[in-house]
Amino acid sequence: MDWKNKLRNAGYRITDAREQMMDLLINTQTALSPMQIHKALAEQGSQMGLVSVYRNLAVLQENDLVCMVFAPDGSAAYTAGGIGHHHHVLCQRCLNSASFEGCEGFADLIQEIEAQTQFKVQGHLLQFYGLCSECQKNEIHV
Amino acid sequence: MDWKNKLRNAGYRITDAREQMMDLLINTQTALSPMQIHKALAEQGSQMGLVSVYRNLAVLQENDLVCMVFAPDGSAAYTAGGIGHHHHVLCQRCLNSASFEGCEGFADLIQEIEAQTQFKVQGHLLQFYGLCSECQKNEIHV
């Protein structure tokens, strides 16, 4: 199901603002901050307020149409997509973002942690940082 | 080496503010936000300004005396300790925090990710969320 129907089925309306944001995020490799999203849309002629960017990011995130990731500096950035449980690798230079699945390998680690800490583990936060293929090239000449 | 010498060796001074903050964090199981640290110290008579809390958290973090963790809502919180590479489990109810090592198991996963995404992985962000032993008890009666 495409994102429009997904939103519609959840009772939300398809607005220009949401289309612009989704188009932008879908066509952008790098994760974008709310401010960057606002600026990018303004540059392509949109009048959308920053407030609507925040509001719609919340809506889109609730409906699993965008993912929030943590930039290396700890700030939040957003990227399109995200069906099912998955995680992200972020380029620490350009914020290029890719996703991957396969954190089942945690099962053993979780058991250890639960035994050691007496916690009951229920979820996790996982991201990898590194260099995307583009930035690896540039890195060579440093 | 204790935290005072660690700071001293790095050229920092041992101040009341830093002592108060370290004492508080060392004696607190739960991760605390800058605001919570400020409030807790104020309640025990300290005049320290919130600004100094921020400043000293930065210093203490640089010197590996405190760790920053992400609360379930994405906000930053701080907890004492942290020798060497390690990660944290956070109680999503009370922010109780415990640490663990042992993310070597990532080696395989990283290889897969690098193959799939063409990224060169250089670091990671990992935290587990769950319920601490205390909160597990209370959870039963919900």
Place this chain on the structure above:
DNA sequence: ATGCTTATTGAAAAATATTATCAATAAGGA
């Protein structure tokens, strides 16, 4: 196509969170 209902928007302000300035203070070595 037209009107109706109400979710959504933009503008503005408010609330939070974080950082910068600067004179006064105090840590630590001489």
Place this chain on the structure above:
DNA sequence: TCCTTATTGATAATATTTTTCAATAAGCAT
């Protein structure tokens, strides 16, 4: 005890996120 200078508190400045509210427009029912 004195000196140097890192550190502090007070204040202001930025930056980030949320709230309010009247105007607008999406989508459904005529």
